[in-house]
Structure formats: C-alpha cells, structure tokens
Amino acid sequence: MSRALARSAASSGRLPATTAVRAVSTTPALRESSSTYESPFKGQPKNKVPDFSKYMAKRPPSSNALFSYFMVGTLGAISAAGAKSTIQEFLVNMSASADVLAMAKVEVDLNAIPEGKNVIIKWRGKPVFIRHRTPAEIEEANSVNVASLRDPQADADRVKKPEWLVMLGVCTHLGCVPIGEAGDFGGWFCPCHGSHYDISGRIRKGPAPLNLEVPTYDFTDDGKLVVG
Amino acid sequence: MASALYNALFRRNVTMLGVVFASAFAFELGFNNLMNKIWDNHNRGRQWKDIRHKYIQDGDDE
Numbered sequence: 001m002s003r004a005l006a007r008s009a010a011s012s013g014r015l016p017a018t019t020a021v022r023a024v025s026t027t028p029a030l031r032e033s034s035s036t037y038e039s040p041f042k043g044q045p046k047n048k049v050p051d052f053s054k055y056m057a058k059r060p061p062s063s064n065a066l067f068s069y070f071m072v073g074t075l076g077a078i079s080a081a082g083a084k085s086t087i088q089e090f091l092v093n094m095s096a097s098a099d100v101l102a103m104a105k106v107e108v109d110l111n112a113i114p115e116g117k118n119v120i121i122k123w124r125g126k127p128v129f130i131r132h133r134t135p136a137e138i139e140e141a142n143s144v145n146v147a148s149l150r151d152p153q154a155d156a157d158r159v160k161k162p163e164w165l166v167m168l169g170v171c172t173h174l175g176c177v178p179i180g181e182a183g184d185f186g187g188w189f190c191p192c193h194g195s196h197y198d199i200s201g202r203i204r205k206g207p208a209p210l211n212l213e214v215p216t217y218d219f220t221d222d223g224k225l226v227v228g
Numbered sequence: 229m230a231s232a233l234y235n236a237l238f239r240r241n242v243t244m245l246g247v248v249f250a251s252a253f254a255f256e257l258g259f260n261n262l263m264n265k266i267w268d269n270h271n272r273g274r275q276w277k278d279i280r281h282k283y284i285q286d287g288d289d290e
Binding site: 060065085 | 231234244253255256259
C-alpha cells in the first residue's frame with residue numbers, strides 16, 4: 001500500500017496531466033509511461049539475513065524428525081484410544097444389564113406336567129401357558145380348516161413338538177389373561193370380553209383379532225423347556 | 229539409530245498409521261489394566277469378588 005502511494009505520488013509529480021484515477025491505479029500503462037523503475041526506498045540498507053546458527057539443533061535432522069513424528073504419533077494413539085473407548089462405552093451402555101438378562105429366560109421342568117394339564121408360569125412379567133396336550137387334542141387342533149380361521153395359522157406352525165403347546169397368556173384383544181380349559185372350543189376363554197381360543201390357542205370367537213402369541217422357546221435334552 | 233527408527237516407523241504414511249493404531253491398542257490395554265488395578269486396590273475388601281468365598285462354597289456352581 002505504501003509503495004503504491006509512493007509510486008503514485010512520484011508519477012503524479014512527473015506527469016501532472018494524468019487524472020486522479022490514473023494516478024491511483026497501478027496498471028501497466030502507467031508503468032510504461034515512466035521509462036525506468038526506481039525503488040522508492042532509497043538510502044536504506046539492504047536486507048541482511050540474520051545468523052540463525054545459534055538456534056539450529058545440534059542433533060542431526062533425522063533425530064529431530066523422529067522426535068516430532070513420535071509426539072504426533074503419540075497424540076494420535078491416545079486420541080484413537082479415547083475415541084474408541086468413548087464409542088464403546090456408549091454402545092455398552094445401551095446393551096441389556098445383567099438383571100434384565102437374568103429375567104429374560106425361564107426354565108420349566110416338563111416331566112412334572114402330566115398329560116392334559118395346563119401350567120402357567122411367569123416370564124418377563126407376563127403369564128405363559130404350557131399345555132401337555134393329549135393325542136385327541138392334537139388331532140382336534142389339526143382337523144380344523146385353517147382357511148376358515150380369523151387368523152389363519154396351522155397348528156404345526158404354532159408348536160415345535162405337538163404335545164407341548166407354549167404361548168403367551170395375554171388375550172390379543174385387550175390384554176386380559178384367558179382361563180384355561182374353558183370356552184366353546186375346549187381351549188381358552190377370556191372372561192373380559194368373551195374371546196374363545198381353541199386347543200391350539202387360535203382365536204375362534206369373540207372380539208380378539210389374533211391368535212395367542214407364541215414366544216421363542218426351546219427344549220433341552222434333559223426334558224426341560226427354556227422360554228426366552 | 230534415529231534415522232533407522234524414523235525410516236522404519238514414520239517414513240511411509242501407511243506404516244505410521246499402523247504403528248499409531250497398534251500403539252493405541254497396546255496403550256488402551258495397559259491403561260485399562262492399570263486403572264482396574266488402582267480401582268481394585270482402592271476398594272479392597274469391599275467388592276463381591278473379595279467376599280464371595282465367605283458366602284459361596286466352591287463345588288456347586290451358583
């Protein structure tokens with residue numbers, strides 16, 4: 001800026017006829033008008049590069065580079081560990097805690113349930129019906145025309161072993177607990193609004209829209225049932 | 229010595245990244261171990277693993 005001002009002042013002194021705009025501008029035309037370029041900084045000493053040798057490292061450059069990159073790498077490593085730990089803790093925080101996991105599974109000894117009997121157990125705060133069905137009941141469940149049902153589902157899709165029927169004891173209408181061995185179809189009957197379920201837990205009559213829900217369960221080798 | 233280390237670890241970007249991640253892994257292991265030791269030492273005798281033997285005889289699991 002100061003150089004441009006100085007140049008414009010010098011040129012305007014030499015060429016008074018030029019306009020103010022011309023004087024301020026630094027176009028090549030203006031530079032051509034003055035035949036030789038003169039530095040405005042006259043009488044000042046040339047720049048001298050100071051002697052930095054006092055500040056130079058005594059060690060060889062490679063060890064300097066090694067130290068710098070070591071510090072950079074250390075910072076990177078610590079940041080990476082911190083970032084990984086942060087994300088991991090967030091994710092671990094979301095997973096189920098030990099008490100929830102302990103409640104998630106229920107084990108039942110099936111040998112204690114005689115044929116033709118219902119057992120109600122509590123699983124995750126909800127009742128679960130387990131029925132040891134007789135061959136006649138299995139026959140009855142399979143003889144139903146699936147297409148005629150409100151929620152068409154074959155009996156084979158609802159059980160893993162035909163003699164064991166396992167399902168959630170929550171009426172699909174409004175969540176009451178149906179009564180076992182009752183109703184028009186020999187299965188379950190919900191006293192709240194009169195839904196009738198058959199021996200496979202399928203809705204046959206009443207307001208409920210769906211069959212009784214089947215939880216995930218498995219049979220162990222030693223005659224036990226694990227729900228969950 | 230220094231230049232050999234520099235050439236081995238930091239000369240190429242890829243190797244530097246690998247070294248950084250590997251050292252991050254090692255650092256995390258050591259740091260977690262150290263912090264767990266400090267914590268256990270601070271709470272000595274108050275944690276379940278310290279008093280478990282008083283309540284549970286080994287042999288039958290749980």
